Amino acid sequence: MGRPGRVRSGDVNLIELQDVIARTYGERDHDRGVASTVAWLAEEFGELAQAVRKGSAAEIEHEFSDVLAWVASLANQVGIDLTTAIDRFQDGCPKCEQLPCEC
Ligand SMILES: [Zn+2]
Numbered sequence: 794m795g796r797p798g799r800v801r802s803g804d805v806n807l808i809e810l811q812d813v814i815a816r817t818y819g820e821r822d823h824d825r826g827v828a829s830t831v832a833w834l835a836e837e838f839g840e841l842a843q844a845v846r847k848g849s850a851a852e853i854e855h856e857f858s859d860v861l862a863w864v865a866s867l868a869n870q871v872g873i874d875l876t877t878a879i880d881r882f883q884d885g886c887p888k889c890e891q892l893p894c895e896c
Pocket of ligand 1: 886887888889890891894895896
């Protein structure tokens, strides 16, 4: 068992991700503001792009976790529930409604 309330790896969903990020960084992120969070997210996307291009699998995984954490933080700050947001992909392509996409 990890610390109480800690997200266990292999057991995380988007609700839990947003919750743990809010509890871990919520106050600081709120003080920093949305514009700064967007800037950090953009920087992390850059690091992910670089890792995918020339990093190890561990480095790529690390950068994915940073990007997901910043996405969760931004969603928290602007009041978006990522689980609801991703619902539009639940039945396949939101445009053509096919799975796989036939657009
Ligand atoms: Zn489609």
